[in-house]
Amino acid sequence: xxxxxxxxxxxxxxxxxxxxxxxxxxxxxxxxxxxxxxxxxxxxxxxxxxxxxxxxxxxxxxxxxxxxxxxxxxxxxxxxxxxxxxxxxxxxxxxxxxxxxxxxxxxxxxxxxxxxxxxxxxxxxxxxxxxxxxxxxx
Numbered sequence: 001x002x003x004x005x006x007x008x009x010x011x012x013x014x015x016x017x018x019x020x021x022x023x024x025x026x027x028x029x030x031x032x033x034x035x036x037x038x039x040x041x042x043x044x045x046x047x048x049x050x051x052x053x054x055x056x057x058x059x060x061x062x063x064x065x066x067x068x069x070x071x072x073x074x075x076x077x078x079x080x081x082x083x084x085x086x087x088x089x090x091x092x093x094x095x096x097x098x099x100x101x102x103x104x105x106x107x108x109x110x111x112x113x114x115x116x117x118x119x120x121x122x123x124x125x126x127x128x129x130x131x132x133x134x135x136x137x138x
Contacts, residue, residue, distance in 0.1 A: 001064060001066060001067065001099065002065055002066075002067055002069075002070050002095060003064050003094045003096050004063055004065060004073050004074060004077070004091065004092070004093050005060065005061070005062045005092045005093075006061045006062075006077045006081065006089060006091045006092070007033070007058055007059075007060055007089050007090050008058065008059050008061065008077070008081035008088065008089035009058065009081070009083055009088060010057040010058055012059070012080065012081045012083060012088070012089075013059035015080045015081075016076070016077055016080045016081050017061070019076045019079075019080045020063070020076055025065065025069075027063060027064065028061065028062070028063045029061070029063065030059055030062075031059070031060040031061075031062075032057065032059060033057075033058045033059070033060045064096060064099070070093055074091050074093065077091050
């Protein structure tokens, strides 16, 4: 299993997300960030007091996929995030060593009894038991 993380221009994020979704990839995370990618225009650059320099709005995209899907995921990101002939961002691929569910009743280590709350004390939400791996077709 792999974690694919991409830093791209924020303007390209919607197209990348749509292309990944159309290819059947789910559980995509998108975070707004500031970074040092090459600006498309001067209007995109903003001075950051915290960073002490010029930054642009970027999008950080993350998703987990099975090893055989990495080539397709990275190709989609690199194709749809591209802006002009220069480097438009970076894609990183890392190995995922472990995936653990969150919530009671799932396989994995249990909290000691004294730290557990009764199920009735937990807010009611939809139970996501579909697993951590994005699957094509739903």
